[in-house]
Each structure stands twice: as C-alpha cells, then as structure tokens.
Amino acid sequence: MSGFRVLVVDDEPQIQRFLRPALTAAGYEVIEAGTGAQALKAIATAAPDLIILDLGLPDMDGKEVVKNVRGWSELPIIILSARDRESEKIAALDLGADDYIEKPFGIGELTARIRTALRHRTREDGGVTEISVDGLHIDTVRRLITRDEAPIHLTPKEYDLVLMLARHAGRVVTHRALLTSVWGPAHADDLHYLRVFVGQVRGKIERDPSAPAIIRTEPGVGYRFVGDET
Amino acid sequence: MADSDRHREKRADPDALLALAGKQERGRLTVFLGAAPGVGKTYAMLLRARRVKDDGGDILIGLVETHGRSETAALLEGLEMLPLRSIPYRGRAIEEFDLDAALERRPHTIVVDELAHTNAPESRHPKRYQDIDELLGAGINVWTALNIQHLESLSDVVTQITGVPVREQIPDTVLKKADEVLLVDLPPAELLERLKEGKVYLPANAARAADSFFRLGNLTALRDLALRRTADRVDDQMVDYLKQNAIEGPWPSAERLLVCIGPDALSEKVVRIASRLASGLNAHWIVASIEPVDRAVADQAGERRLDDTFRLAERLGAETRRVKGSDFVEEILRLARREHATQIVIGGRRQPFPWRLFRRSLPDALMEKASGIGVYVVTGDDTMPPPTTPVKQRPLALRLARDVGVALATVATATGFGLMIGEWVRLPNISIIFLLAVLVSAINSGYLAAVVAALGSAVAYNFFFIPPFYTLTIAEPHEVFALFVFLAAAMLTGGLTSRLREQAKVSGERSVTTQTLYDYSRKLSGTAKQDDVVWATVSQLQGALSRTVALLLPDQGELRLQASWPPDTELGVSDMAAARWTYEKSEEAGSGTGTLPNSAFRFIPLMSPHGVVGVCGIQQDGELLEGTEERMLNAILDQSAVAIDRARLSKESLRQATALEGERFRSALLASVSHDLKTPLATITGAITSLRELGDKMDKSSRDDLLVSIDEESARLSRFLANLLDMTRIESGSVEAKRDWVDISDVINSTVERSRKVFPGRAIEVQLEPELPLIRGDSVLLGQVLFNLIDNADKYGGAEPIRIYARRDRDEVTLSVVDMGKGIPEKDLEQVFEKFFRRGKPDGRAPGTGLGLPIARGFVEAMGGTIRAESPAQKRKGTRIILRFPVEHMPVEAETMS
Incomplete structure (x- = not known):
C-alpha cells in the first residue's frame, strides 16, 4: 500500500519530528513545510498525494492554503486542529478540506484518516455505482437501497442525503455542505432540517437507530458515513 | 354627542375604577367630624374602638386627648396604647404622637385624635394630618377626629361667624379623601349645658376666646356647616357609586370653573369663594394666573402672595396653571376654552372714577367677549384682613422716600442752576433745564420720582421764574398755559423714560440669567465625569443664589453628600433625614416645605427622565428665594439632573467596555495556554502511539529520536506547569x-x-x-x-x-x-x-x-x-x-x- 507522498504542513518542529519517522514507518514518503508559502510551493513542485495541514501557520491562515489548493486541485487535505478552534475547522472543511483530526491524536487514527482520504480519491476517479456497508447496499444507478436484500423505501430528499454521505464515506461532511447539496444554498443554515431528516433516515437504515453505526454524528461539525473498513 | 352618550355601553368609568384601586392600596381614613369641641368625638371614637377590640380586631391607640375627662379615660382601659414620644423643647418636654413607633408596630387600625393638631417644632411633619397621611400610605387604617372649624375653606366663614380667628387649619382635600366620615352631633343647647357643667375641657388661655365662641348662634351656624359638609360627602359617595357601577346619570355638574387670580390681596378671597362655589356645584376647578410676558421688576411681595394663594388653592383641591401672556382677556378666554370652563371666577374692584373713563375693568372686558361662559365677579371690600404672610413694608417705604428725596434734590439743583444763568438766558429756556431735571429723576429713580420732579419743577419754575417772582401766583394768562404744557410734557417724558429704564433693567437681568445658564450648559457639555458635573452645579448655584448649596447623590444605595459650597459644609441629622425623604419620595422637603421644616436646607429632587438622580439642598433660613432665583434654580437643576444622568450612563458603558475588554483578554489567554499545553501533549501522544504501532517498522535512530522528543516535551510541559504554579504563588502574594x-x-x-x-x-x-x-x-x-x-x-x-x-x-x-x-x-x-x-x-x-x-x-x-x-x-x-x-x-x- 505504499508509495504515496504526504506533505506535512506544520510550523511546530516537534510535531514534524515525530510525524516524519511515524509516517515513513507507515509506508509513506514524507515531505515537510513550515509555512504556507513553502506548502504551496511544495504542492506545485513535489506533487504530493495528500496534505496534512495545521491551521495556525506563521505567514498565512491555513484556510488560505485550502482555498488556494482547491482553486486548481482536488488533492485530499486533512486538517490538524485544536478543539478550541472549532469554527476555523468547519470553515476549512466548507472550503473543501476533506477531513480533520484533533490534537492530540494517536498515529493509528491519523493513518486511518489518510487511508480513507486516499481511497476516496481513487473511488471518485473510478466512478462508484454501488456502495455496501454492514449489509446495507446502495445502487446509485437504480437509486435503490436494500438492507439484507430487503428494499428500504426512502423519500427523494432522504435518498439524496444518504447518497451525499455515502459518496464521502469515511469522511466528515459538514452541515453546510449537506444542506447546500440536498436542499439548496438558500437553506445552508437550516440545521433543524438535518436533525429531522437524519433522524428519519437512521430509523430506516440503521439496525439500532438509538446507537447509529452507519451515520455517525460529528458534534458541531457534521456527519460521517462509516466506510467499509474498520 | 348626547345621542352617542346614550348609546354608549354601560361600562364603568375607568377613572373612577382607577381611583378606587388607588384607595385600596392605602389604609382607610375614618374621620369623626364634629361642629365644635365637646360634642363627644373622642368618646365616640373610643367606644367604637372597644367594640372592634372586643371582636378581636387589631386596634392601637396612637394618641387620644382625654382632657382629664374620667368617662373618656375609662374607655381607654384594656386598649393597647402607644407610648408618646417626649420631645425636649425650650427646656420643657412636649409629648407628641410617635409616628415611627406606630409605623414599626403596623397595627391594622390606629386611633390618632385631633387631626388639625400642629406638631412640635422638631417633628418630621409640621402638621398631624401629614403624619396620618404617612400612616395611610403605609397601609394602616386611621381613625381621627376633626372640628369643622379647622377646615381651610371654611376658616374665613368661621372667623366671620364667631369673630375668633382659626389658627390650626387643614386642607379640605384631607377630608375629601377620607374613606368614611362619621358625624358626631350634639344639639347646641345640650353642648352649652355640658359646658356649664364643666364637661368640656378648655385650656386656660382659650377661656376668653371661648366666651365669644360658645354662643348659641355660633354653635348653630357651625353645626349647620358640619351637617352640610357631611351631606355633601354623602352626595359625592352616591355619585362615585353611580360611576363605579355604571349606573346612568343624571350625574350632576359638568361644571368647570376657571378662577383667575393675580398678585393682589383680593385673590385669596377669590380662591376661598371659588372653592365653596366649586364644592357646592360639585365642580372641577382650575386656578390660573396670567403673568405679563414683559413684567417689569418683579413685585416681590406680590409674587410671594401669588405663590401663597396658589398653595392655598392646591390645598383646597384646585388644579393650578400659570400662564404667560400679554393680553389678559384673550389669555383668560383661551384658557377657558381649552379647559372647557363653564364659569370664570374673577376678582374685581370698582375702579376709581378717572380710570373708569379710559379703561374698562377686566370683568367688563371679559363679559363683553365671553360668550356662553358665565362670569362670576368677586368684589373686593376694604375690610380685607391683611395678607397672612407679613410683607416687609419698610424697605418699600424707604425706597419711596429715597426716590422722592432724589427727585427733590434734582429739582433744587436745577433751580439753583436756573437762577445762576437766569441773568443771561431768556425765560422760556429755563423750562428746558427743569425738563432735564425730570428726565434725570426718571432715569435714576423711576416713574414716581419723575412725577415728583415734574410737580416740584412746576412749583419751583412758577415760584422763581414766572413773574411776579417768589409767589405762586401767575400774572400773565399765557404763562399759566405754558406752565401746564410744561407739566404735561414733563409727566409724559418722565413716564416714558422711567419705562425705558425699567425695561433696560429687566432685559439686563434677563441677559444675566441667560448668560449664567449659557455658561453653565457650556461648562456641563465639556464634562462627562460625574464629579465634574457635581462641582460645576454646586459652584454655579452658589454663584447664582449666594447661598450655601449642597448636592447629594446615591452611592452604593446610600445618599451621600457629594459636593457643597462652601466646601466644608456639613449636614446635620435632621438635614440628612429631609434629604433622604426627598430622595425617596421625589418631593421637596426641609425648610419652607411641609416635611421636616426644621432643616436649615430646602431639598429639591433632581429629576431626570430615568427618575431621581440626586438631591440638591439650598440653605434658606426663613428667607425664601425670589421668583427669578427660583426659575434660575429650576433651570440649573434640570440641566444638572440630565448631566448627572448622562455621566452615570457613560460610566456604566465604560465599565461594560472594560468588562468586554477583559473578556477578550481572557479568551485570548485561554487560546494561548491551550496551545502551549497541547503542542507538547500532541508530540508526546503522537510519538508514543507511533512507537507502539509502527515501532518495529522503524530503524533504531528514529525510535531513539522519538524517545528523546518524548523526554524533552515532558520536560517542557513540566516547566510550563511549574511556571504557572510560580505565577499563581506570586499573584497570591505567597512568595517569600x-x-x-x-x-x-x-x-x-x-x-x-x-x-x-x-x-x-x-x-x-x-x-x-x-x-x-x-x-x-x-x-x-x-x-x-x-x-x-x-x-x-x-x-x-x-x-x-x-x-x-x-x-x-x-x-x-x-x-x-x-x-x-x-x-x-x-x-x-x-x-x-x-x-x-x-x-x-x-x-x-x-x-x-x-x-x-x-x-x-x-x-x-x-x-x-x-x-x-x-x-x-x-x-x-x-x-x-x-x-x-x-x-x-x-x-x-x-x-x-x-
């Protein structure tokens, strides 16, 4: 599973100091950048397959880097952040970052996120038409959802919601992204829609709606469709 | 209008209901009304109190005058009595009703005899009815006793009937607001009988007055008054009942009286008569004065009399208005129409003959123009009692004497000068010199001096310069004519000049006032701090009034002296009590007012749109402020109240801004500390998990490096924590x-x-x-x-x-x-x-x-x-x-x- 090149953008030398040997041992090639400018230069010249980005950089805001990269590339971006910077994290996700991980984190958690993000890239490239998780099967061509072969009836909006989450399986999808894609930009802030619909959908697709295993809540950020791994 | 009235729903009059609601919160006042002393009011009151007591009611005897009558004293037995307060006064001890103890005890009902009593000088209120008002305000029911003669609106009638002046008076409104009036009646013959038997207590010094007071005729008249008052009240209650219960009329009296008064002595009589007229008609009445816009130098005595008359009118239950205007008749009629007056009451004196030819009297002019409004003229007579407040006459007389003296001296000078130059100058020109003397007198000393100078000049001119000399006879007829022309010219120019002088003086005064206020507001506009405003106000007031001024503001819930001029002024206990009263009730108190008048200061509340912001104290030992000073005081206090309010608001907003700043600082601090704690933690966690999960895939140097970083970051974390602890030690002052x-x-x-x-x-x-x-x-x-x-x-x-x-x-x-x-x-x-x-x-x-x-x-x-x-x-x-x-x-x- 190796060969991927990961760019670590962080100005704290001690973070770089443990990420380099750890990611190298996990089979990735590591390149480092300490500032936003260095990061953008490295993205353009060293062609990384994934970026791990700290939001607090000495020369520019991490969000600026995300915005800049998204202007010309769909390169997966994982945000490193602290809990007290919730709103910046969500803003970065809304700008197109793929996932986030909170400091302090275990290396296993980080490598899992990296794998998901990289797989997602290949999946989108190949154009996925069928998704299966834990007995739940989604056929995007026929717009059919079945659980253990039994069809599940979803309203069109519910189906769109599930599809949006499933297409980004394993990654967090922000409230805003869900609302904009399912209900349209005018409803970007109508959080209560989501609460109601997610509740209904869980009732239909989860084995135990009170302990959801497929659609997980990321408090304050969004929802995550649990991928087919782990 | 009448139609719509008839079709209106039968709904209770909201005003009537509101008035009722106001009454329910206060205690109920019961007045035992009698025609004269000795009819048995106290006896009746105590009898009733016993009944209440026997029924288990909570009744307290606050004060009862038994006047040594054993049958009355016997009734007191078994009733709870409030101890009297002993007040030392001029070496003697005066026993008074203890208001504070009564408020403390809070009985359901309290009996306080002698409503018209005047309190000892050191008391909180000068009059007992004010004590009772405070009891009622505290929700305590009060029973009290009153003789009809003490009613203010009847005092002159009673004086006329009995020939004995009534010293202690209470405002009619007190009786009007009573919830219950019980008439204690005794036929005059029986009363006289009791008097003869010695059952009526009379103090020794009143014995002589009593002889003329306790006569059958007097007592019958007083009884008539008492009965009639009570009957009026019953009538009022009936009307109230009708209104509250939406029973259709005929409610009497859509009558509204407009009573016009002025600074003259007749006005007081006008008000008293109007009061009786209003209560007889059951009418609403408004007392108004029209003050000329360009009033020349204020006649102080008149001004004060006008104020007193207004106060009397308010006590008798009138609404009052002070209007400024130049055309009296027009202003009165405008006011009458605005207030929907049906009758105008006005004082009028028959004008002396010559003026009647030139000018119509005010009543005449009114009657001519007032269509549809009745005009009621109160005529003045010469037997008017002197005004109640003694007006200082002497300074006025002195001033007049001085004016006349100046005028005569001027004329004498002119005569001397005329004699000196008379040898060279032709006769008619001499009169010019006298004209000059008249003008000089007019400019220096006003109209009276001008008239005196004109007359004096005419005499001197005749005596010294018109042949035959040194006699007052005139030989030539044309000289007589010339003299009269001179006199007329002198009077006219003198009059004009003196008026100019008055106007110049008034406008001078006004410009001083305007300048003062302008300076003050400019001073205020530059200051945002409360302290500055307070000092500006105090110094301004002192400058304008030349009296000791104190300003008190609340500070942590307690009223404190913030500034005074002179700065070392101290307020005594009674001053502070009056100040607190003013602050709490938003009413004036202290010297010259009805509350705590023993204070040397008069305290005025500073009212801003947000309520009372403080209290201003002005020292006035008996000497009241003049009209212009009063207006100046009000203007300055209005401005300073707003400025203090503004200063307080800006202080408040500054405090909020500081708090916000502190909030921002704290959140920045939290972000900083959290970052500094998390970075080493993130490194340690990351390194440990890397070693555990991927350790066997790493070479030895990488593993060692991770271990070193764990070591270093742990040390950093521990230094950070040590620093935090040190800082805490320093801040708590425990570093030794x-x-x-x-x-x-x-x-x-x-x-x-x-x-x-x-x-x-x-x-x-x-x-x-x-x-x-x-x-x-x-x-x-x-x-x-x-x-x-x-x-x-x-x-x-x-x-x-x-x-x-x-x-x-x-x-x-x-x-x-x-x-x-x-x-x-x-x-x-x-x-x-x-x-x-x-x-x-x-x-x-x-x-x-x-x-x-x-x-x-x-x-x-x-x-x-x-x-x-x-x-x-x-x-x-x-x-x-x-x-x-x-x-x-x-x-x-x-x-x-x-």
Missing part, C-alpha cells in the same frame, strides 16, 4: 524570598551549567567582574530567574551565543543577560513583563509560556531588586535584560566569620 547572603557568581555558574544541559545546542558566554560583593536574597529564586532569562534568550535569541555579565555599579550589583535576536520594539519593552504577553499569534511562534519574564520580575522584586529590558542591545540587534540589586553593608560578624 529569603534574605540570605548570596554570591551572584555562584548562582550564575550553577544555573549556566544546568542551562547547557537543557539547551545543548546553545552557546552561553559568562563575564563576571572579580570580587563581586554579596547581595541579600534567595539563591534558589535568583537561579530560577536567571534560568527563565536564559530560556527566553534561547527561544528568541537567534543563532549567536547568549552573554551573561555581572558587575558592581557603585552601590548596586547589575546582572545582565544579552541575546542577539530580533529584539523588542520600544513600545513593548514594558509589556514583556506582563503576564502572558507574547509577541505574535498563539500559533507560529516559539513555544513558551508568556510567564518567564513576569515570574522573573515577581521574584526579583520580592528580593528587593529591579528588572528592566533594553532593546536593541548591541549593533541594533538583540535584547538586554538588566537586574539590579542593592549592595548592603555586611555586618562585621559576617565578615569575620567568612
């Missing part, structure tokens, strides 16, 4: 520096050694002056300080080595730590010693705590030294931190011991 003898060189060497281990890549150069004196201090704290400074220099110091110097500088030892990093901008040099101050954003700067320098300062100061930062240090680069410690003389023993 020892006062040992410390060898600085020793401390430097050991700390540098330790630092080299912690910062292995960092070069540290040390330069110590030989034979440094010892200092007094704590070697552990000093070591900590030095380590913090080295730590800082390592973080911010760039690549060049850190240099440490120590040398003796006269009677100090200085220790400096120099790095060659970016340095500190000048504006931040002091701030670097502030807690959590760090340059740059929380992210993206060298990891630190922002506590190193503040801790250094805390420790150094605890040891009696100083710390300072300098930047740039050398060659426009770097930072120098300098510590200074005083060199103390070492005791001899210490020297010999070492």
Whole structure:
C-alpha cells in the first residue's frame, strides 16, 4: 500500500519530528513545510498525494492554503486542529478540506484518516455505482437501497442525503455542505432540517437507530458515513 | 354627542375604577367630624374602638386627648396604647404622637385624635394630618377626629361667624379623601349645658376666646356647616357609586370653573369663594394666573402672595396653571376654552372714577367677549384682613422716600442752576433745564420720582421764574398755559423714560440669567465625569443664589453628600433625614416645605427622565428665594439632573467596555495556554502511539529520536506547569524570598551549567567582574530567574551565543543577560513583563509560556531588586535584560566569620 507522498504542513518542529519517522514507518514518503508559502510551493513542485495541514501557520491562515489548493486541485487535505478552534475547522472543511483530526491524536487514527482520504480519491476517479456497508447496499444507478436484500423505501430528499454521505464515506461532511447539496444554498443554515431528516433516515437504515453505526454524528461539525473498513 | 352618550355601553368609568384601586392600596381614613369641641368625638371614637377590640380586631391607640375627662379615660382601659414620644423643647418636654413607633408596630387600625393638631417644632411633619397621611400610605387604617372649624375653606366663614380667628387649619382635600366620615352631633343647647357643667375641657388661655365662641348662634351656624359638609360627602359617595357601577346619570355638574387670580390681596378671597362655589356645584376647578410676558421688576411681595394663594388653592383641591401672556382677556378666554370652563371666577374692584373713563375693568372686558361662559365677579371690600404672610413694608417705604428725596434734590439743583444763568438766558429756556431735571429723576429713580420732579419743577419754575417772582401766583394768562404744557410734557417724558429704564433693567437681568445658564450648559457639555458635573452645579448655584448649596447623590444605595459650597459644609441629622425623604419620595422637603421644616436646607429632587438622580439642598433660613432665583434654580437643576444622568450612563458603558475588554483578554489567554499545553501533549501522544504501532517498522535512530522528543516535551510541559504554579504563588502574594547572603557568581555558574544541559545546542558566554560583593536574597529564586532569562534568550535569541555579565555599579550589583535576536520594539519593552504577553499569534511562534519574564520580575522584586529590558542591545540587534540589586553593608560578624 505504499508509495504515496504526504506533505506535512506544520510550523511546530516537534510535531514534524515525530510525524516524519511515524509516517515513513507507515509506508509513506514524507515531505515537510513550515509555512504556507513553502506548502504551496511544495504542492506545485513535489506533487504530493495528500496534505496534512495545521491551521495556525506563521505567514498565512491555513484556510488560505485550502482555498488556494482547491482553486486548481482536488488533492485530499486533512486538517490538524485544536478543539478550541472549532469554527476555523468547519470553515476549512466548507472550503473543501476533506477531513480533520484533533490534537492530540494517536498515529493509528491519523493513518486511518489518510487511508480513507486516499481511497476516496481513487473511488471518485473510478466512478462508484454501488456502495455496501454492514449489509446495507446502495445502487446509485437504480437509486435503490436494500438492507439484507430487503428494499428500504426512502423519500427523494432522504435518498439524496444518504447518497451525499455515502459518496464521502469515511469522511466528515459538514452541515453546510449537506444542506447546500440536498436542499439548496438558500437553506445552508437550516440545521433543524438535518436533525429531522437524519433522524428519519437512521430509523430506516440503521439496525439500532438509538446507537447509529452507519451515520455517525460529528458534534458541531457534521456527519460521517462509516466506510467499509474498520 | 348626547345621542352617542346614550348609546354608549354601560361600562364603568375607568377613572373612577382607577381611583378606587388607588384607595385600596392605602389604609382607610375614618374621620369623626364634629361642629365644635365637646360634642363627644373622642368618646365616640373610643367606644367604637372597644367594640372592634372586643371582636378581636387589631386596634392601637396612637394618641387620644382625654382632657382629664374620667368617662373618656375609662374607655381607654384594656386598649393597647402607644407610648408618646417626649420631645425636649425650650427646656420643657412636649409629648407628641410617635409616628415611627406606630409605623414599626403596623397595627391594622390606629386611633390618632385631633387631626388639625400642629406638631412640635422638631417633628418630621409640621402638621398631624401629614403624619396620618404617612400612616395611610403605609397601609394602616386611621381613625381621627376633626372640628369643622379647622377646615381651610371654611376658616374665613368661621372667623366671620364667631369673630375668633382659626389658627390650626387643614386642607379640605384631607377630608375629601377620607374613606368614611362619621358625624358626631350634639344639639347646641345640650353642648352649652355640658359646658356649664364643666364637661368640656378648655385650656386656660382659650377661656376668653371661648366666651365669644360658645354662643348659641355660633354653635348653630357651625353645626349647620358640619351637617352640610357631611351631606355633601354623602352626595359625592352616591355619585362615585353611580360611576363605579355604571349606573346612568343624571350625574350632576359638568361644571368647570376657571378662577383667575393675580398678585393682589383680593385673590385669596377669590380662591376661598371659588372653592365653596366649586364644592357646592360639585365642580372641577382650575386656578390660573396670567403673568405679563414683559413684567417689569418683579413685585416681590406680590409674587410671594401669588405663590401663597396658589398653595392655598392646591390645598383646597384646585388644579393650578400659570400662564404667560400679554393680553389678559384673550389669555383668560383661551384658557377657558381649552379647559372647557363653564364659569370664570374673577376678582374685581370698582375702579376709581378717572380710570373708569379710559379703561374698562377686566370683568367688563371679559363679559363683553365671553360668550356662553358665565362670569362670576368677586368684589373686593376694604375690610380685607391683611395678607397672612407679613410683607416687609419698610424697605418699600424707604425706597419711596429715597426716590422722592432724589427727585427733590434734582429739582433744587436745577433751580439753583436756573437762577445762576437766569441773568443771561431768556425765560422760556429755563423750562428746558427743569425738563432735564425730570428726565434725570426718571432715569435714576423711576416713574414716581419723575412725577415728583415734574410737580416740584412746576412749583419751583412758577415760584422763581414766572413773574411776579417768589409767589405762586401767575400774572400773565399765557404763562399759566405754558406752565401746564410744561407739566404735561414733563409727566409724559418722565413716564416714558422711567419705562425705558425699567425695561433696560429687566432685559439686563434677563441677559444675566441667560448668560449664567449659557455658561453653565457650556461648562456641563465639556464634562462627562460625574464629579465634574457635581462641582460645576454646586459652584454655579452658589454663584447664582449666594447661598450655601449642597448636592447629594446615591452611592452604593446610600445618599451621600457629594459636593457643597462652601466646601466644608456639613449636614446635620435632621438635614440628612429631609434629604433622604426627598430622595425617596421625589418631593421637596426641609425648610419652607411641609416635611421636616426644621432643616436649615430646602431639598429639591433632581429629576431626570430615568427618575431621581440626586438631591440638591439650598440653605434658606426663613428667607425664601425670589421668583427669578427660583426659575434660575429650576433651570440649573434640570440641566444638572440630565448631566448627572448622562455621566452615570457613560460610566456604566465604560465599565461594560472594560468588562468586554477583559473578556477578550481572557479568551485570548485561554487560546494561548491551550496551545502551549497541547503542542507538547500532541508530540508526546503522537510519538508514543507511533512507537507502539509502527515501532518495529522503524530503524533504531528514529525510535531513539522519538524517545528523546518524548523526554524533552515532558520536560517542557513540566516547566510550563511549574511556571504557572510560580505565577499563581506570586499573584497570591505567597512568595517569600529569603534574605540570605548570596554570591551572584555562584548562582550564575550553577544555573549556566544546568542551562547547557537543557539547551545543548546553545552557546552561553559568562563575564563576571572579580570580587563581586554579596547581595541579600534567595539563591534558589535568583537561579530560577536567571534560568527563565536564559530560556527566553534561547527561544528568541537567534543563532549567536547568549552573554551573561555581572558587575558592581557603585552601590548596586547589575546582572545582565544579552541575546542577539530580533529584539523588542520600544513600545513593548514594558509589556514583556506582563503576564502572558507574547509577541505574535498563539500559533507560529516559539513555544513558551508568556510567564518567564513576569515570574522573573515577581521574584526579583520580592528580593528587593529591579528588572528592566533594553532593546536593541548591541549593533541594533538583540535584547538586554538588566537586574539590579542593592549592595548592603555586611555586618562585621559576617565578615569575620567568612
């Protein structure tokens, strides 16, 4: 599973100091950048397959880097952040970052996120038409959802919601992204829609709606469709 | 209109219901009304009190005058009695009703005899009815007794009937507002019988008056008054009942009276008559005065009389208006129409003959123009009693005498001058000199002097200059004519000139007033601080009124003297009581008012749109303010109330802004601390998990490096925590520096050694002056300080080595730590010693705590030294931190011991 090149953008030398040997041992090639400018230069010249980005950089805001990269590339971006910077994290996700991980984190958690993000890239490239998780099967061509072969009836909006989450399986999808894609930009802030619909959908697709295993809540950020791994 | 009235729903009049609601909160007032002393009011009251007591009611005897009558005293037995308050007054003790004790006890009902009683001079209220009003306000029911003669509106009638002046009076409104009036009636013949039997108590000094008072005729008339009053009340209650219960009319009296008064003595009578008329008609009545816009120098006595008359009108239950206008008739009619008056009551005196030809009297003019409004004229007579407030006549008489004297002197001068030049000048021109004398008199002393001068001139002119000389006869007829022309011309010009003078004086005064107010408002507009406003107000008032002025504002819920002029003014206990009363009730109190008049000050509430903001005290020992002063006072107080209010609001908003700033600081602080704690934690967690999960895929050097980083980050974390704890110690004041003898060189060497281990890549150069004196201090704290400074220099110091110097500088030892990093901008040099101050954003700067320098300062100061930062240090680069410690003389023993 190796060969991927990961760019670590962080100005704290001690973070770089443990990420380099750890990611190298996990089979990735590591390149480092300490500032936003260095990061953008490295993205353009060293062609990384994934970026791990700290939001607090000495020369520019991490969000600026995300915005800049998204202007010309769909390169997966994982945000490193602290809990007290919730709103910046969500803003970065809304700008197109793929996932986030909170400091302090275990290396296993980080490598899992990296794998998901990289797989997602290949999946989108190949154009996925069928998704299966834990007995739940989604056929995007026929717009059919079945659980253990039994069809599940979803309203069109519910189906769109599930599809949006499933297409980004394993990654967090922000409230805003869900609302904009399912209900349209005018409803970007109508959080209560989501609460109601997610509740209904869980009732239909989860084995135990009170302990959801497929659609997980990321408090304050969004929802995550649990991928087919782990 | 009538149609719509008839079709209106049967709904209770909201005003009537509101009035009822207001009544329900207050205690109920029951008045036992009698025609004369001795009819048995107190007896009846106590009899009823016993009944209530027997039924288990909570009734307290506040004060009862038994006048030594045994049958009355017997009734008191078994009833709870409130002890009287003893007030020392001029060497004697006066027993008075104890209002505060009654309020404290809070009975359901209290009996307080003698409603019309005047309290002892040191009491809170001058009159007992005011005490009772306070009891009622506190929700206590009150029973009291009253003789009809004490009713203010009847006092002149009673005086007319009995020939005995009534000294103690109560406003009619007190009786009007009573919830219940019980008439205690005794036929006059029986009363006289009781009097003869000695059953009616009379004080010795009143015995003579009593002879003329207790006559059958008088008593019958008084009884008639009492009965009629009671009947009126029953009528009123009937009407109230009809209104409250929406029973359709005929409600009597849509009558509204407009009563016009002026500064003359007749006005008081007009008001009394109007009051009786209004209560007879059951009419609403408004008392108004029309004051000329360009009123010349205010007639003080008149002004005061007008104020008194207005006060009387208010006590009798009238509404009052003061209107300014030039055309009396027009203004009265305009007011009458606006107030929907049906009748105008006005005082009128038959005008003396000559004026009647030129001018119609006011009533005549009114009657001509008032269509559909009745005009009721109260005629004046010459038997008017003198005004109640004695008007100081003497100064006026003196002034008149002076005016006349000046006029005569002027005429004499003119005569002398005329005689002197008479030899050279032709006769008719002499009259010009006299005309000049008249003008001079008019300008100097006003109209009266002008008239005197004109008459004097005519006489002198005739006597000295018209042949035959030195007689008052005139030979030539044309000289007679000339003299009269002269007299007319002199009177006319004198009159005109004196009016000009008055106007100039008034406009001068007015411009002074305007200027004062303008200055004041300009002064206020520049000040936003409450203190400044307060002092500006006090000094302004003192300047305008020339009296002692005090300003009190609430401070933490307690009214306090904030400023006064003269500044060392002190307020006594009774002054403070009056001030507090004013503040709590938003009503004037103190000298010259109805509440606590013993205070030397009159206290006026400062009212802003948000309520009372404070109280202003003006010293007025008997001498009231003049009209213009009063207006000035009001204008200044209005402005200062608003300014104080504004100052308070701005203070409040400043406090909120500061709080907001503090909030921002705290959240920045939290972000900073959280970042500094998390970065080492993230490194440690990451390194540990990497080793555990991927350790076997790494080479040995990578594994070792991770382990070293765990070690280093743990040390960093522990230093950060130690710093936080040190800071807490410094802030809580629990740092105790020892006062040992410390060898600085020793401390430097050991700390540098330790630092080299912690910062292995960092070069540290040390330069110590030989034979440094010892200092007094704590070697552990000093070591900590030095380590913090080295730590800082390592973080911010760039690549060049850190240099440490120590040398003796006269009677100090200085220790400096120099790095060659970016340095500190000048504006931040002091701030670097502030807690959590760090340059740059929380992210993206060298990891630190922002506590190193503040801790250094805390420790150094605890040891009696100083710390300072300098930047740039050398060659426009770097930072120098300098510590200074005083060199103390070492005791001899210490020297010999070492």
